[in-house]
Amino acid sequence: MFFPIIIALVLFASSSNANQIEFDYCVADPTLPHGPSGYSCKDPTKVTTDDFSYSGLRTPGNSSNIFKFGVAYALVNQFPGLNGMGLSMVRADIEIGGAGPIHAHRVAELAIVTEGTVIFGFIDTNNKPFYKTLEKGDLFVVPPALGHFQVNVGKVPAVVYAAFASPNPGISTVDLSLFKNDLPTEIIQKITLLDSAQIKKLKRGFGGTN
Known part of the structure; x- marks a missing residue:
């Protein structure tokens, strides 16, 4: 049910900050230099369908830590086909009573709750907090570089997917x-x-x- 919405999240991230490229694709080659514009391109003759497919978000993030918060990543380091595409994605798993500590990314984030009840919020540069309790199917957008957080306030483990306007949001x-x-x-x-x-x-x- 939620995967069409997740695809929409990725398209949002892509359209908001997609890089202009001269080729159909530039699959990352981690063995070559990595600069501000991303990884160097893999030899096109060695690119396969597997470079454009990734299954890492099937598995929950490891939440066995003090915050009871785990993240599974689909960034360019894990998913080379994202290189130059201006987008990426993560899956966050938040145990009952767990929280995502205050953190920030270089780019905008668009998140959707797919399981549970989560308080999602950020604090702007005037120290004004914006936060709301989200249920399954609800979205929340975080502006670039602002500190934000998530808190599981429900009675079941929560799952949140988030798309970013960068293949490497930091x-x-x-x-x-x-x-x-x-x-x-x-x-x-x-x-x-x-x-x-x-x-x-x-x-x-x-x-x-x-």
């Missing part, structure tokens, strides 16, 4: 940026106002040091 997650690295605790104290004990606890949980 992701920056606040918690990982702060606590999964060697940035000194003293600096994090200054920029977050958290106490030292809490920062060190979070660093241990996320695998950071210092």
Whole structure:
């Protein structure tokens, strides 16, 4: 039922920021240099139908983590046929009580809930939050580069599919940026106002040091 809608999501992403290309396609060749415009093209004589097909979103994302939130990716790194197409997709699986932590992408995101009940929202550059409780079949769009989140508020595990206006939208997650690295605790104290004990606890949980 939802796959026609998912196709529409991908077409939206493509039309909003599709790259203009001179060839029918440019399947990514990860063995060649990768620059701002994407991967170099695979030798056309070696391109097959499999380059344009991907089954990775059949499998739920691994949600065995502190957020109970897992993601399965269909980006250019996993799906070479997306190279130069200006679009990609992910599947998010959110366990009961789980949440997608605040994160941002370089491009717009259009999401659809296919299972469960999810609060989906973002915060704009004026610090104004926009959020809504979504049911199965509901859509939500997030502008480029704004921090956004998802929370499963239903009684069953939730599944969300999202399309992006880029084959490689990137992701920056606040918690990982702060606590999964060697940035000194003293600096994090200054920029977050958290106490030292809490920062060190979070660093241990996320695998950071210092």
